[in-house]
Amino acid sequence: MKLLTPEIIRALPSLYTTEAVRLQDKIVICKFFTPWTNWTWFVFEGEKQADGDYLFFGMVHGFEKECGNFLLSELIAVRGPAGLRIERDLSVFKRPYQDLRRGYE
Numbered sequence: 480m481k482l483l484t485p486e487i488i489r490a491l492p493s494l495y496t497t498e499a500v501r502l503q504d505k506i507v508i509c510k511f512f513t514p515w516t517n518w519t520w521f522v523f524e525g526e527k528q529a530d531g532d533y534l535f536f537g538m539v540h541g542f543e544k545e546c547g548n549f550l551l552s553e554l555i556a557v558r559g560p561a562g563l564r565i566e567r568d569l570s571v572f573k574r575p576y577q578d579l580r581r582g583y584e
Contacts, residue, residue, distance in 0.1 A: 482511060482567050483533060483551055490573060491525040494536055502538070502546070503577040510571040510579065515559040517541075520549060521576060538576065 487509050497505055511520040518541045525535040533551040538544065554565045571579065 494526045505576045510568040
């Protein structure tokens, strides 16, 4: 599965452009997850870097819940049991974080 599509790229706000937006009001452009654990990445912003990689800012639900930056290349490099990879939730595109986080509390 392709984690980043042209549609997602066009929808990504540049880094730091949603800083003034309260967390519960932020819009999740896309959501990545590990099918073998409970780790989830909610993408709020992102930009292509000079090396061609994408740097995202979003909320990560893992051992803890925290906002931070993460790279597309890091997500692509992750391998789980039997070669499983991080996937993109096809049902999530430009949805409010407050609606999506309910299942993670």
